[in-house]
Amino acid sequence: MQTSLSWLSTHLDLSSYTVPQLSDLLTFAGVEVEGIEEKGVTTDKVVVAQIQSFVQHPDADKLSVCQVDDGSGTPRQIVCGAKNFKAGDKVPLALPGAVLTGGFTIREGKLRGVDSLGMMCSGKELGLGEDHSGLLIMSPDSPVGTPFNQLNPADVLFDLEITPNRPDLLSHLGLARELAALTGLPLKSERDHAKTATKPKRAAEDQIAIQAAEACPLYTARLIKGVKVGPSPDWLRRRLESIGLRPINSIVDITNFVLMEMGQPLHAFDLDKLNGGIGVRMAAEGEKFLALDGQTYALQTDDLVIADSQRPVAIAGVMGGEETGVTDTTVNVLLESAYFAPSGIRRTSRRLGLSSDSSYRFERGIDPQQVSGASELATKLILSIAGGTAEDVILAAGEAPTLVGEVTLDEDRARKLLGTPDMQGDEIHAILEKLGLTKKSASKQESRWLIPSYRLDLQRPVDLIEEVARVIGLDRVPSRQTAVASPVEAADRAYDFAMNLRQSLASRGFFEAQTLRLISTAQLADNPNTAEPVAVKNPLSEDHTTLRPSIVPGLIATAALNIRQGLHRLRFFELGRVFLQLPKGGSREEERLAILLSGPVSPSSWHAREPQAADIHELVGQIQNLTRTPFEVRPAKENTANFLLTSELRAGNRVLGWIAQLHPARARDIDARHPVYVAELLLSALRQGSTGPTKFEELPRFPGMTRDVAMEVPADLPHAKVATFFASQKHPLFVGAEVFDVFTDPTGTKMAKDRKSIAWTLTYRASDKTLETAEVDAAHTSILSALEKTLPAVVRR
Amino acid sequence: MLSQLDSLKTEALAAIEAAQDESALEAVRVNFLGKKGSVTALSQGMKDVPVDQKKEVGAKLNDVRTAVTDGIESKKLALQAAKDAKAVEGIDVTLPGRPGAGVGALHPLTQIRDLAIRTLRRMGFALAEGPEIETEWHCFDALNTPADHPARNEKDTFYLPDGRLLRTHTSSVQIRTMEAAKSLPVRIIAPGAAYRRDEIDATHLSVFNQLEGLYVANDVSLGDLKGTLEYFFREIFGANTAVRFRPHFFPFTEPSFEIDVKLEAKGKDARWIEIAGCGMVDPAVFTAINKARGDTLFDPDTTTGFAFGLGLDRLAMIMHGITDIRHLIDNDVRFLQQFAA
Known part of the structure; x- marks a missing residue:
């Protein structure tokens, strides 16, 4: 305000x-x-000066050289560019040393070779409105030499x-x-106008009829006849202009003044344009109303209106009508002052998108006890400014509602809540009393308080404690620090797990992104997984219509943005929530980790100008390094439109997430120079594999021995099949196997195109002795023969 | 023989000195000390030396052998040292290091959130969370927000077709936590996303990040609130940071305050910057919780508590002098890499 x-x-x-x-x-x-x-004007160095004479500047058509009287007794010469003055005019003169609005300092100087010892000012130069068309001409009775701000006080x-x-x-x-x-x-x-009001007189039914007592408990009207409407006097115009209101005419200005003075919205009707008495009623469905702002509004049955016998003349508490407002020709006025219930005003104002100084106050709540006082003040002002005669009484319908009452304060409780054990009852009482509360009774423990009618917010004991806190301020409250031993919660574990993942990825060259959880419908195609998304009912723009069912679309947008900046080595991850629509209604929120990588495995440098570009195996490797849970990669039967190579990551029956390659067509869309790979992992599934402390395993005391095997297999035999075979071997000496070479020959010269050669290292060890060569050979032979029986493999011997 | 030994010694030491590499040195060794070497040959001649000279010649012979052996040994070390020195010759240590996998970074929001969480955990706050798709009850009703409060408007809040909404603040986690609490005290912090139907510009996001705090017990006072948050902001901004509490209004706390910290911007005078909202939990909130729980764990006559909430995006912007909030969601690497650890 x-x-x-x-x-x-x-x-x-x-x-x-x-x-x-x-x-x-x-x-x-x-x-x-x-x-x-x-x-x-705050400075004293702007004074009233009188222009005694002036002549054309010898070297400038647009300038005049003026001799002015500044009250000092010595004429002062000022060069001036304005044209709107004549000899004898009184104007504000800024003397050398004066600092004007914007920090502009006036100095003695020469303009085109002629001395100028100050500056005569326009209204704008003094920070008084926007008028810059010429000098501010002051009234002829302004005393020369008087500081300007004595006549026009600064505000x-x-x-x-x-x-x-x-x-x-x-x-x-x-x-x-x-x-x-x-x-x-x-x-x-x-x-304090509320106290001096005329006692209202009950209006007759045909004068004021309230048909909606809940929405309008109290309505008053005062008739003022024979007014002469015109511009308001200077003081009133200045008051309104000082707070940014535009003066209109004396009657309207007075209602606005009372509104800003007392907080009571008023409305003045042109009595001669009303037909019959005033009715306060709900609007009829679809009823049309032409408001003061020139707009026609279609009303509904929950909009409260003020009506005459034929039509609505105001949307109650929000805005008056165009046809019944006070104009320069108005002679008789009906002055409305009322209490309208906040919720109805709020509803109407919001639905119509129509807010006014009046509705703003009604919807927050006004003091019902000020309704008559405000009417009284406005009436007095109208009589003194616009003349006319007022009827002796204020006509009223309904009663001022009682919105506040008495509240009992338990002072011990106040001290406890505030943390001020030493605070005396007397101090509490003094604070409440100076806020206008009246003490009805007090005992050692409690005091009972009558709330003033304007303090609608004081309803409960805690509201009084707030008043005490507000007045004493927190400086008076001693700080206390308590630490409480809190048990670790599930959310703590989840947070720590997520932070470890973040740190792990950041230390391996990944940048953490944070993308918006609201994405566009078009972005849904960038999800490698099919999921029913949750749509927002009232999105703000097409770009943010849907809660993300996956983080991947956000990372692809991130990749696109960075590619536009010329970056082609992309390493991003994001950890956060996704939203899934459930088939039977409702939704699920889950935490996921998404990774995107594309381009060289390491940044280019003088060692390697263009390191090899990452492939999907790098993505798999990065995930393997993230989790202690071993997983298998299971190619999916189908890809969504924007992806290839979509595969599920599984640990037993548990789905850890997905990996995929962005379809080259989509990658070209975002001008990616290298293949783009994405992964999305489910944090809860990842975390399942890493709970509880690690159990120590005894270190081997005897050396192991290794044997290599090379074999030819069909080109389409997945590695996973061979790995599963080795993992299932139970020979007591066999420890494990690792692939170390995969060879294919697309030309078909060294090996048939539909075959590939793979090589594995197998490790053997006994826990109680150093193995003999013969023992290892025997174990190796038995595993190889099982291999050839189980898989379509030909071992090279 | 003695003179023969003297000249042999001179000859051998000269040959050692002249050897340029390990194989030349080995040849010298074979030449003098090998089975057919000159020193070996002379020692085989010892048997012919007259008895009275044996002692003198023997000593001399030993001296020659030791001198040659030592000479070879020290030359060997010298050659190795020269070779080691040569191995690092010409290496320019001022060249940039190998980049490895490169440097990544945590998002500045993550960093500030973690700093805040670590600080509050030291005071015994546990983490809590709640859904971002919320019911109107959890987001507004239970938080004492009037039914026709403007914040509930579809102009300001995102709704789903089923009537639920996207939470407008993390304060709904207060409600979720108290609903599920088994006993007092409740002492939690809840970082999380919140949504408001704001056009995205330099200072607004439609999805932003908050940190909520709640402490409810039987004797929590405004002094606890003040002490906790003073400690928190001094840990974040420095021990001498001035913190002030301005009375304010929130529907779900009373009394309520806004918190300002006094911070210096580069080259400017320190000024008060609004950083958080807080207050004592309004008894109406406890009443709503009890009604939902069907018990009186949060007895509004004896239970008190404080709550606070702060914007993490804003905190990050203030901390790092970020001028446009959109940097936080653009994820431009030129921005992110400035926050590498």
């Missing part, structure tokens, strides 16, 4: 506080100061963020009340 210091100062004398002090005061009362703007504008629990601060009076409580300064009580 835009708040004027000079306006606030009409309610209490803040002259003993500097602007930063006021800013701190508000900040630590919970009112965030989002901006401070000094308006007008400070605070841009305040009022939290939704404090609607009572959405006015200058409300803020002044708060500042009075915080500083102890007295409020100028005659300005």
